[in-house]
Amino acid sequence: MNLPPMIQAFVLHFGEMGSRWGINRTVGQIYALLFISPEPLCAEQIVEALEISRSNVSISLRELMAWNLVLLRHRPDDRRDFFTTPEDVWQILRTLAEERKKREVDPTLSVLREILLEDATTPAERHAQKRMGEMHRLIEQLTTWYDDVKGLETSRLSGLLSMGRKVTRLMEASNKVVSIGRARPRVKG
Amino acid sequence: MNLPPMIQAFVLHFGEMGSRWGINRTVGQIYALLFISPEPLCAEQIVEALEISRSNVSISLRELMAWNLVLLRHRPDDRRDFFTTPEDVWQILRTLAEERKKREVDPTLSVLREILLEDATTPAERHAQKRMGEMHRLIEQLTTWYDDVKGLETSRLSGLLSMGRKVTRLMEASNKVVSIGRARPRVKG
DNA sequence: TGTGAATTTCAGAAGTTTCTGAAACTTCGG
DNA sequence: CCGAAGTTTCAGAAACTTCTGAAATTCACA
Numbered sequence: 001m002n003l004p005p006m007i008q009a010f011v012l013h014f015g016e017m018g019s020r021w022g023i024n025r026t027v028g029q030i031y032a033l034l035f036i037s038p039e040p041l042c043a044e045q046i047v048e049a050l051e052i053s054r055s056n057v058s059i060s061l062r063e064l065m066a067w068n069l070v071l072l073r074h075r076p077d078d079r080r081d082f083f084t085t086p087e088d089v090w091q092i093l094r095t096l097a098e099e100r101k102k103r104e105v106d107p108t109l110s111v112l113r114e115i116l117l118e119d120a121t122t123p124a125e126r127h128a129q130k131r132m133g134e135m136h137r138l139i140e141q142l143t144t145w146y147d148d149v150k151g152l153e154t155s156r157l158s159g160l161l162s163m164g165r166k167v168t169r170l171m172e173a174s175n176k177v178v179s180i181g182r183a184r185p186r187v188k189g
Numbered sequence: 190m191n192l193p194p195m196i197q198a199f200v201l202h203f204g205e206m207g208s209r210w211g212i213n214r215t216v217g218q219i220y221a222l223l224f225i226s227p228e229p230l231c232a233e234q235i236v237e238a239l240e241i242s243r244s245n246v247s248i249s250l251r252e253l254m255a256w257n258l259v260l261l262r263h264r265p266d267d268r269r270d271f272f273t274t275p276e277d278v279w280q281i282l283r284t285l286a287e288e289r290k291k292r293e294v295d296p297t298l299s300v301l302r303e304i305l306l307e308d309a310t311t312p313a314e315r316h317a318q319k320r321m322g323e324m325h326r327l328i329e330q331l332t333t334w335y336d337d338v339k340g341l342e343t344s345r346l347s348g349l350l351s352m353g354r355k356v357t358r359l360m361e362a363s364n365k366v367v368s369i370g371r372a373r374p375r376v377k378g
Numbered sequence: 379t380g381t382g383a384a385t386t387t388c389a390g391a392a393g394t395t396t397c398t399g400a401a402a403c404t405t406c407g408g
Numbered sequence: 409c410c411g412a413a414g415t416t417t418c419a420g421a422a423a424c425t426t427c428t429g430a431a432a433t434t435c436a437c438a
Contacts (some may be wrong), residue, residue: 094333
């Protein structure tokens with residue numbers, strides 16, 4: 001691998017973490033390389049930088065495109081595909097969240113929904129359904145929050161994050177303001 | 190596998206999802222089984238229910254304990270270990286978030302921190318450091334929010350989630366309250 | 379200290395994923 | 409239609425993970 005040491009460290013780290021993130025080493029390395037590269041790279045440049053086979057690069061790029069984590073770029077009078085990552089790290093976060101939800105959460109949600117429609121006959125089944133119901137409600141609540149928040153522009157999302165738990169105080173304060181101003185029901189929660 | 194069909198479906202699903210969640214099939218199945226079981230189970234009962242080897246159960250339980258996802262229980266006059274999952278699904282969520290952060294985020298944060306301390310000499314390195322800086326700031330912001338929110342009791346956390354993006358309006362409204370003095374912030378709609 | 383039930387460890391078999399090089403395919407200018 | 413440049417596919421090799429049964433270890437109690 002023929003890269004400046006700092007860049008190499010970053011690329012190798014993403015390779016190692018790949019397996020923990022549900023992608024493989026090569027995919028992680030390619031992503032890292034594209035992320036820090038000042039220009040889009042073509043497949044052959046990736047082969048040279050990482051010293052892996054052309055076919056491996058091809059398959060890994062496909063996978064990254066399936067995740068919507070890399071973009072295709074073209075140059076005038078050049079037939080080759082060039083690859084890059086989105087500029088905005090918040091946009092990358094949104095994509096990552098969306099894809100992980102799709103792969104890691106949605107299938108479970110739909111299995112739970114189906115099972116919860118079935119009739120429980122034995123006590124064991126009734127208890128199981130009760131537990132699955134708890135799990136289902138939790139996941140629903142999380143995904144509802146996510147769906148609500150995911151469309152926010154970056155500045156608002158960032159603002160929301162920096163509020164953190166202060167929001168709960170604000171909620172209470174707002175209840176007071178509201179109820180003093182004109183009697184109103186409490187905000188849910 | 191000798192389980193009621195509804196329970197079997199749930200257990201098999203967790204097994205299949207296991208690889209997407211960074212655990213393996215057996216670990217996923219055992220977790221699912223413990224989660225819906227009305228009583229703690231001992232290793233031998235897991236062997237019978239899932240029809241897998243005793244040693245596989247032993248190793249998988251170790252892994253689940255390393256994740257803090259299962260608890261040990263004992264019965265009077267019985268030397269065997271019995272295993273169960275925490276009752277409260279919100280507590281499970283907290284544990285899961287904590288462990289995933291520890292494994293999937295913290296190592297990257299510390300690699301980024303180290304690299305950002307180094308001196309960039311070439312323009313490529315300077316650009317790489319700029320990008321890593323963006324990534325680092327994003328992760329810091331997310332983990333700061335997480336650290337802030339993770340200690341909330343369930344009812345507050347749940348309330349915060351059900352507010353979703355409405356919070357941003359509340360933030361703006363609260364600015365107005367502060368600036369105008371006693372205008373009433375809208376909570377709903 | 380010896381016994382036996384419960385548990386863990388471990389070497390290797392079985393299964394899965396990743397990677398490569400070679401061949402096949404696609405596209406486009408001449 | 410040809411050839412050159414680029415890209416994808418694929419069979420099998422290499423590497424890695426998971427699983428098992430057998431052996432080793434632990435531990436309560438007589």
